[in-house]
Amino acid sequence: MNDNGFGGYIRQRREELRTEDSDFSLRKVAAAIDVEPSYLSKIERGDLPPPSEKAILALAKALNENPDMLLALAGKVSTDLQQIIRKRPKLFAEVIRELKDMPDHAVLRVVREVRDGNW
Amino acid sequence: MNDNGFGGYIRQRREELRTEDSDFSLRKVAAAIDVEPSYLSKIERGDLPPPSEKAILALAKALNENPDMLLALAGKVSTDLQQIIRKRPKLFAEVIRELKDMPDHAVLRVVREVRDGNW
DNA sequence: TGTAGTGTGTCGTATACACTACACAGACCA
DNA sequence: TGGTCTGTGTAGTGTATACGACACACTACA
Numbered sequence: 001m002n003d004n005g006f007g008g009y010i011r012q013r014r015e016e017l018r019t020e021d022s023d024f025s026l027r028k029v030a031a032a033i034d035v036e037p038s039y040l041s042k043i044e045r046g047d048l049p050p051p052s053e054k055a056i057l058a059l060a061k062a063l064n065e066n067p068d069m070l071l072a073l074a075g076k077v078s079t080d081l082q083q084i085i086r087k088r089p090k091l092f093a094e095v096i097r098e099l100k101d102m103p104d105h106a107v108l109r110v111v112r113e114v115r116d117g118n119w
Numbered sequence: 120m121n122d123n124g125f126g127g128y129i130r131q132r133r134e135e136l137r138t139e140d141s142d143f144s145l146r147k148v149a150a151a152i153d154v155e156p157s158y159l160s161k162i163e164r165g166d167l168p169p170p171s172e173k174a175i176l177a178l179a180k181a182l183n184e185n186p187d188m189l190l191a192l193a194g195k196v197s198t199d200l201q202q203i204i205r206k207r208p209k210l211f212a213e214v215i216r217e218l219k220d221m222p223d224h225a226v227l228r229v230v231r232e233v234r235d236g237n238w
Numbered sequence: 239t240g241t242a243g244t245g246t247g248t249c250g251t252a253t254a255c256a257c258t259a260c261a262c263a264g265a266c267c268a
Numbered sequence: 269t270g271g272t273c274t275g276t277g278t279a280g281t282g283t284a285t286a287c288g289a290c291a292c293a294c295t296a297c298a
Contacts, residue, residue, distance in 0.1 A: 002212065008298060019275090022284070025243080025244065025245085026244075026245060026246095027243075027244075027245080034288080035286095035287075036245080036289075037244095037245075037246085038245085038246065038248095038287055038288085038289085038290090039286085039287060039288075040244055041245060041247095042247090044245095045246090047246095047247095048286090049285085049286090051287080051289085052252085052285085053138055056122055066208075066209055068208040068209055068212040069208050069209055071208065072204070072205040072206075072208035075204075075205065077196065077201045077204050077205060077208075078212070079198075079202070079285095081212060081215050082196045082207070082215070084215055084218075084219050085191070085196050085200070085215065086191040086194065086195075086196060087191075088192065088223065089185075089187040089188050089191035089196075090185055090187055090188055091226055091227070092200075092215065092218070093187040093197070093200060094230055094232050095199050095203065095214075095218065095226060095229070096203055096211065096215075097200070097203070098230050098233055098234055099203075099211075099214065099233065100203050102233065104207065104210055104221050106233070107207075107210055107214060107285090108210070110229055110232075110233060111217050113229070113232075114217055114218065114221065114225070114229060115217055116280090134279060144272075144273085144274070144275085145274075145275060145276095146273085148274080153258095153259055154257075154258090154261075154275095155257075156275075156276085157258085157260090157275085157276065157277080157278095158256085158257065158258075159260090160276055161276085161277090164276090166276095167257090168255085168256090169259085170256070170257080170283095171255085171256060174257095186264090222261090
């Protein structure tokens with residue numbers, strides 16, 4: 001009944017880092033992201049759902065992971081991205097739906113064309 | 120203290136439609152989107168925050184408005200867009216942030232290039 | 239054999255979210 | 269003047285979100 005992509009992922013990542021550096025015990029990481037150890041424990045095992053965006057971002061820093069990816073695993077989308085979309089909702093809705101089924105390389109090409117300013 | 124872009128907007132829109140068609144009384148619309156009249160009343164006046172995504176989508180249909188725009192007014196982003204983003208978080212995060220400050224016409228040009236399949 | 243560190247189990251809580259139920263006052267009009 | 273609309277005010281409810289506090293058992297090691 002419990003999903004647990006998020007919890008499993010961060011537990012694995014934490015234990016990976018822990019083999020090289022003892023600053024990655026559950027308690028240390030919990031302190032680093034400013035939550036109680038028992039809370040983090042339950043999250044890692046999927047006993048509780050993923051925490052707030054704030055805690056996830058702190059976790060991404062602590063574990064040196066990509067924030068957008070961790071948020072996605074938690075079923076969320078960064079509020080800063082949402083803000084960008086909300087400023088021009090029709091435009092961004094169209095873009096995103098248009099790119100939905102495009103292969104990665106095609107999408108990346110769009111990004112580069114835009115970045116290189118050939119417009 | 121209360122924002123009220125959303126409530127004000129839909130009230131105005133509803134009253135606009137009401138001048139031509141009496142199916143747009145507060146009670147009728149409330150029934151159409153399946154909420155209590157008092158609830159819709161409070162929302163329109165900004166006494167309560169915007170309703171759920173489900174109700175907003177129903178409202179968009181009832182008032183013949185763009186759903187993504189109404190959701191944005193309500194401070195939300197459609198879950199179907201979020202789902203698309205969450206499937207390839209790093210990719211879409213990059214695209215969206217890249218397009219953030221681009222003028223509409225530049226973004227639209229990208230969309231059209233993609234749609235016309237020159238890739 | 240104490241003490242420091244490991245993860246975990248139980249219980250409680252504050253806040254927000256998304257509403258419903260019902261009663262009420264005023265306008266309309268038959 | 270009785271019924272039928274209109275919008276609105278008051279009060280309460282169920283569920284989800286996002287945690288904290290604290291005690292506990294186990295391991296290591298000095």
